[in-house]
Amino acid sequence: MAVFSWVMAQLYDKVMEGAEIKCLRDWRFALLSNVSGKVLEIGCGTGLNLDYYSNAVTHLILLEPDANMREKLQKKIVLKKKSNIKIEILDCNAESIPLLNNSCDVVISTLVLCSVDNQNKVLSEIYRILRSNGKFVFIEHTHANNNPKRLKWQRRLEPLWTMVTCGCHLIRPTKKAIINAGFLFSEITHQSIHGVPSIVRPSIKGVAIKQSN
Numbered sequence: 001m002a003v004f005s006w007v008m009a010q011l012y013d014k015v016m017e018g019a020e021i022k023c024l025r026d027w028r029f030a031l032l033s034n035v036s037g038k039v040l041e042i043g044c045g046t047g048l049n050l051d052y053y054s055n056a057v058t059h060l061i062l063l064e065p066d067a068n069m070r071e072k073l074q075k076k077i078v079l080k081k082k083s084n085i086k087i088e089i090l091d092c093n094a095e096s097i098p099l100l101n102n103s104c105d106v107v108i109s110t111l112v113l114c115s116v117d118n119q120n121k122v123l124s125e126i127y128r129i130l131r132s133n134g135k136f137v138f139i140e141h142t143h144a145n146n147n148p149k150r151l152k153w154q155r156r157l158e159p160l161w162t163m164v165t166c167g168c169h170l171i172r173p174t175k176k177a178i179i180n181a182g183f184l185f186s187e188i189t190h191q192s193i194h195g196v197p198s199i200v201r202p203s204i205k206g207v208a209i210k211q212s213n
């Protein structure tokens with residue numbers, strides 16, 4: 001597992017390059033460039049989102065449990081450090097976030113809810129630490145619930161895929177899980193991620209809001 005994790009961290013940016021050029025860069029820019037205040041990003045990997053945060057972000061907390069990914073992330077932070085943004089790195093899982101209730105304005109998750117051990121626990125932690133009306137901003141690949149043929153292939157390939165990708169799952173009903181956590185969508189788009197295998201294409205992106213207490 002340690003070897004897979006090291007290989008994944010070394011290859012991640014290269015593997016993602018096609019999809020980044022074809023769509024993900026635009027999606028990241030559209031969703032992230034106008035977030036502001038105290039922002040937590042979970043599972044930030046090598047830091048592909050760092051380019052898109054503006055100076056309206058005052059405090060950026062980057063949570064990443066994988067040491068190999070964190071090493072890449074550290075290097076990108078040094079290269080891209082924006083002077084007036086306070087940046088902090090957390091070495092922990094998003095199932096247990098060491099932040100106070102109602103303490104963040106925005107939480108970001110891009111391509112992470114497919115990989116966490118317990119999606120419902122992570123979403124309840126995100127809900128807990130967001131302030132009322134705080135934003136949960138996401139880009140996530142999901143199960144192909146309106147394409148039975150693709151869903152069948154996702155089910156077939158899930159065990160192998162999960163093994164070679166260090167825990168990424170193909171058939172999670174992520175939209176439903178976000179709703180069940182108590183969020184209301186202010187925007188949601190169902191779209192195909194271009195430049196990735198067809199079993200990973202179905203995705204959702206958008207913003208979900210924590211309801212007022």
Ligand SMILES: C[S@@+](CC[C@H](N)C(=O)[O-])C[C@H]1O[C@@H](n2cnc3c(N)ncnc32)[C@H](O)[C@@H]1O
Binds near residue numbers: 042092094095111112
């Ligand atoms: C596919 S990568 C996505 C990286 C980045 N967010 C992006 O958009 O490119 C998934 C990331 O989630 C992290 N991850 C896996 N399990 C996690 C957990 N339980 N809590 C937080 N992050 C986790 C992995 O270490 C990895 O960096």
